[in-house]
Amino acid sequence: MNGIYLSQDLTHAYGILEKINKQLNEFEKNGFHMTRQINGKRNIFHLLRNLVPFFSEQYFNTKTINWKNFDFVYIRKGAVLDKSVVRLVKKAKTLNPNIIVILEVPTYPYMDEFNGLVKFDIMMKEKLWTGKLTKYVDRVVTYSDDQKIFGIECLNISNAYEFSGLNIGSEKKDQSINLLGVATLCFYHGYDRLIEGLHKYYANNLNKTEITFTLIGDGPVLKKYQKMVTDYQLEHVVHLEGRKQLSELTSFYQAADIGVDSLARHRSGVSYNSSLKGKEYLAKGLPIISGVKTDLDERNLPFYYRVSSDDTAIEISDIENWYKNLLKDKTKKQLSEEIYLYGKNNFTFDKTFSPVIAYLKGAIDE
Known part of the structure; x- marks a missing residue:
């Protein structure tokens, strides 16, 4: 069982990067052979291009992927779900109709985290394109309690942490x-x-x-x-x-x-x-x-x-x-x-990520 994990470059965000590494470990522990594809660092050209609705591109390091080699693709949502994301999942399903496409949406809803022109830009792009994801995305992974997002059934999971030992301070003598x-x-x-x-x-x-x-x-x-x-x-x-x-x-x-x-x-x-x-x-x-x-x-x-x-x-x-x-x-x-x-x-990773593992094993075994 082969999978590919797509994410943006997150070397600046240690906590998120660590969470991705733990997810990859869970896939490997459960018998999946994983390939990790990290989006390249953005330059000024990418930033300017992403301001244009029909030309913005979230994942630009995917053109060499041979989709026939994979049973599933796990995509961690980037800044915006634009035309390039629809094009990506459509290509994966066209070249490999049996591939399972899972989209992780780390925060939902998220639109009110933005304001001004940025919010308007994201709203317009997603209004145009998220409705088309239902044709190609099999499940959305969410940390919310939503049953459907973008009209797609959800896998609801919790965040997890590495519980590697408790290191507490000494008992206090005051009542502060x-x-x-x-x-x-x-x-x-x-x-x-x-x-x-x-x-x-x-x-x-x-x-x-x-x-x-x-x-x-x-x-x-x-x-x-x-x-x-x-x-x-x-x-x-x-x-x-x-x-x-x-x-x-x-x-x-x-x-x-x-x-x-x-x-x-x-x-x-x-x-x-x-x-x-x-x-x-x-x-x-x-x-x-x-x-x-x-x-x-x-x-x-x-x-x-x-x-x-x-x-x-x-x-x-x-x-x-x-x-x-x-x-x-x-x-x-x-x-x-x-x-x-x-x-x-x-709340260890093996417990919280188990709905994703169970879904994939069941879907692939079918």
Whole structure:
């Protein structure tokens, strides 16, 4: 059973690249012989060409592929599903009618993540071409709870993480609570809600527990967060650390008590999200706060707390009470071990990617 995996060049995005490598490992472990085809790095010519609806090209290193050599093709969606993607899957099906075409859509819906001319450009191209994908794509892999995308049946999977061992810090002697967020900071992460909440908490709570928030990462909204912290005089409470190397993150995770996932996915039109960052927090043994429904919601987990999907300030006192209740009859170490074990039992790559493997084996055996 031979497969080919197509993706854009993602050497700049370590987390995504690692996820692709793990998917390829799962294919190989299950008896598939994989070829990986990485799109070349884009130059100014590609960027300009991609602005033109009928000439944009997402995958331009596929002309030498012999489609008859493969039982299936797994395509990780690039920036836009334009004519070139339709042309690609049409060619694969024409030259090999038995080939199975799977399209992974990492985020859905995704249109509200863009704005201005970029959003208009993508909307126009996809309005023209996504309807034609139904002729050639057999399944869409999604981390959402949609049953169909672009009129194509979905394989619903969860994000996964490598649970390679728990490395927790020492027990704290004080009652402080340290919240941690790690992200490439976009508007839909919504950490402004948490900063607003801390501002109100410290303004109104006379007998307050020391609650801090450490945010690692940079991005378009970092300056907004910096201004909020300065205006509210929260420099002693909110620590904006900027981007860090992977090797530097261990100490931050060890010092953290709670991992803060995206708090405003509603701003990008997303109502369900299997968060990769949430799985990383599980692997670090951290309780999780989220502002969007995830694959943890249905499990009634005590260490998972979902706040409202709106723009209101986070009620810090509620977070404080929830966390203290978690530690009523156990130590932080025991709580971390419980969280880690749950993640390891449910969100390893072999478990979360199994719907794709099962579908391919069943389809190919037919």
